[in-house]
Amino acid sequence: MAKSLKLILEALLFSSDKPLTVKDFHPCLPDAELSDIKSALKVLEHDYEVLDRSFTLKEVAEGYQFRSRSEYGSYILRLLQTTPNRLSRPATETLAIIAYKQPVLRHEIERLRGVDVGGILKTLLEKDLINIMGRKELPGRPLIYGTTKRFLEVFDLKDISSLPKLKEIKDFGAEEYEPSKTSSDNGLDKEIHETDSEGGAAD
Amino acid sequence: MTDNTEYRVKLEIFEGPLDLLLHLIRKNEVDIFDIPISLITDQYLQYLDMMKALNINVAGDFLLMASTLVHIKSRMLLPEQGEDKEEEEDPRTEITRPLLEYLRLKEVAGELSERDMLDRDVFKRHLYGDYISQFEGEEVQLDVNLFQLMDAFKRIVEQRLPDATLIYVADTMTIKDKIAFIIERLRQETTIFFTDLFNESRTLSEFIVTFLALLELVHIGMIRVFQPGPDKDIRLMAHFMDNEENDNG
Numbered sequence: 001m002a003k004s005l006k007l008i009l010e011a012l013l014f015s016s017d018k019p020l021t022v023k024d025f026h027p028c029l030p031d032a033e034l035s036d037i038k039s040a041l042k043v044l045e046h047d048y049e050v051l052d053r054s055f056t057l058k059e060v061a062e063g064y065q066f067r068s069r070s071e072y073g074s075y076i077l078r079l080l081q082t083t084p085n086r087l088s089r090p091a092t093e094t095l096a097i098i099a100y101k102q103p104v105l106r107h108e109i110e111r112l113r114g115v116d117v118g119g120i121l122k123t124l125l126e127k128d129l130i131n132i133m134g135r136k137e138l139p140g141r142p143l144i145y146g147t148t149k150r151f152l153e154v155f156d157l158k159d160i161s162s163l164p165k166l167k168e169i170k171d172f173g174a175e176e177y178e179p180s181k182t183s184s185d186n187g188l189d190k191e192i193h194e195t196d197s198e199g200g201a202a203d
Numbered sequence: 204m205t206d207n208t209e210y211r212v213k214l215e216i217f218e219g220p221l222d223l224l225l226h227l228i229r230k231n232e233v234d235i236f237d238i239p240i241s242l243i244t245d246q247y248l249q250y251l252d253m254m255k256a257l258n259i260n261v262a263g264d265f266l267l268m269a270s271t272l273v274h275i276k277s278r279m280l281l282p283e284q285g286e287d288k289e290e291e292e293d294p295r296t297e298i299t300r301p302l303l304e305y306l307r308l309k310e311v312a313g314e315l316s317e318r319d320m321l322d323r324d325v326f327k328r329h330l331y332g333d334y335i336s337q338f339e340g341e342e343v344q345l346d347v348n349l350f351q352l353m354d355a356f357k358r359i360v361e362q363r364l365p366d367a368t369l370i371y372v373a374d375t376m377t378i379k380d381k382i383a384f385i386i387e388r389l390r391q392e393t394t395i396f397f398t399d400l401f402n403e404s405r406t407l408s409e410f411i412v413t414f415l416a417l418l419e420l421v422h423i424g425m426i427r428v429f430q431p432g433p434d435k436d437i438r439l440m441a442h443f444m445d446n447e448e449n450d451n452g
Contacts, residue, residue, distance in 0.1 A: 070324040085322035096312040115219025
C-alpha cells in the first residue's frame with residue numbers, strides 16, 4: 001500500500017473543523033475496514049500524545065478532532081482577538097440538569113433550579129448545546145430537552161456516558177442525577193405525575 | 204426628561220429563591236440540616252420587600268417560596284400530635300431537600316465548567332474562522348450575585364442614612380445621568396469600590412438611582428463586579444475599554 005491508512009486519516013482530520021467519526025471516514029475510504037480505521041485512529045492518537053506537541057488528537061463527541069492543549073489557550077485568544085467562550089453560572093446549572101437528567105422537561109428543570117428557565121433554554125438552544133428531542137405524550141404535549149453533539153464537543157466529552165460521575169452530598173436525595181441510562185425514563189414519568197397533580201404541566 | 208421617572212430596570216433575576224435561601228444560610232452560618240426557620244423566614248421576607256422597593260421584578264417563584272417558608276414556620280409552632288413522633292417528618296424537609304439537590308447541582312455545574320472548554324481553554328482548527336460573530340449575544344457575567352449587591356447597598360443606606368424610609372421622590376438625577384456618571388468615573392479610574400460610588404449621593408432616592416444604574420450597567424455588560432471575599436468591599440471594573448469600538452455602533 002502506497003499511502004498508509006493512518007496518514008490518510010490524519011489528512012482528513014487536519015482539514016476538518018468538526019470531530020470526524022469512524023462513519024465519516026468510510027465514504028472517503030470505501031475499501032477500508034471499519035475496524036482498521038478504528039485501530040489506525042488509536043495509533044494516530046497515541047502518536048500525537050508521544051510527540052508532545054502543542055496540540056493533540058482528542059477523542060471527542062463520538063469522533064476525533066485536533067485541538068490545542070489548554071496551556072496555549074491565552075495565546076490563541078490573542079490571535080483570534082476574542083474573549084473566551086463563556087457560559088453563565090445559571091446557564092451552566094441548567095445545562096448540567098439537562099445533561100444528567102435527559103430526556104427532561106422544562107418544568108422538571110425549573111423544579112430543581114427553583115426559577116424560570118425559559119430565557120436560558122433559548123440561549124442554550126441558540127448555542128446548539130441542547131436540542132428538542134420531541135414532545136411528551138402528556139396534556140399540553142410539553143417539549144423534551146436533551147444535549148447535543150456540540151455539547152460533547154464543547155465540554156471535551158467522548159460521549160454522554162463519560163460525564164463525570166456524581167459525588168453524593170451526605171446520602172441525601174441520592175436518587176437524583178444519575179447519568180441517563182435506561183432507568184432514567186421511569187424516574188421521569190413518576191415525577192411528571194407528581195407535578196401533574198399540582199397542575200404544573202402547562203406548556 | 205420627566206419620563207425618566209418611569210424608567211424601570213429590567214434586570215433579569217437569574218438568581219432564584221433557592222439562591223436567596225443559600226445566601227441567607229451562608230450569611231448566618233447556620234446548618235442546612237437544622238435551619239432556624241423563623242430567622243430565615245423573616246430575613247427572606249425582608250429581602251423580598253427590598254427587591255420590591257428597588258423595583259426589581261419579583262418573580263412568582265419568590266412568592267411561592269415565601270409562602271412555603273411561612274407555612275413551615277407555622278407547622279413548627281404547632282405542638283406535635285400523636286404518639287408516632289418518629290414517623291413524622293420534619294416540616295423543614297420541604298426546603299432542605301430541594302436545597303441539597305440544588306447544592307449538588309451547583310457542584311456538578313462547577314465540575315462541568317472546569318473541563319477543558321472549547322474556545323475557552325482549547326481550540327480546534329478553524330477553517331472559515333469568524334470567531335467574533337460567534338460570541339455576539341453573549342451572556343452577562345456576574346461575579347457577584349444580586350443578593351450580595353443588595354446587601355452591600357443596604358449597608359450603605361444604613362450607614363449613611365440611618366433614618367431613611369423608602370419613599371421615592373422624582374429627583375434631579377436620573378438613572379441615565381447616573382449611568383453616564385459611573386461610566387465617566389470608570390473611564391478615569393478603571394476600577395472603583397462599590398462604596399465610593401455613593402460618595403456623592405445625599406438622599407435615599409439618589410442612592411437608589413445610583414444602585415439601579417449600577418444594576419443596569421451590569422445587566423448590559425458594561426461593567427463587571429467582583430467581591431474578593433465575603434464581607435470584603437465589592438469592586439466595579441470597566442468592561443467596555445477593550446471592545447469599545449465594537450460596541451459603540
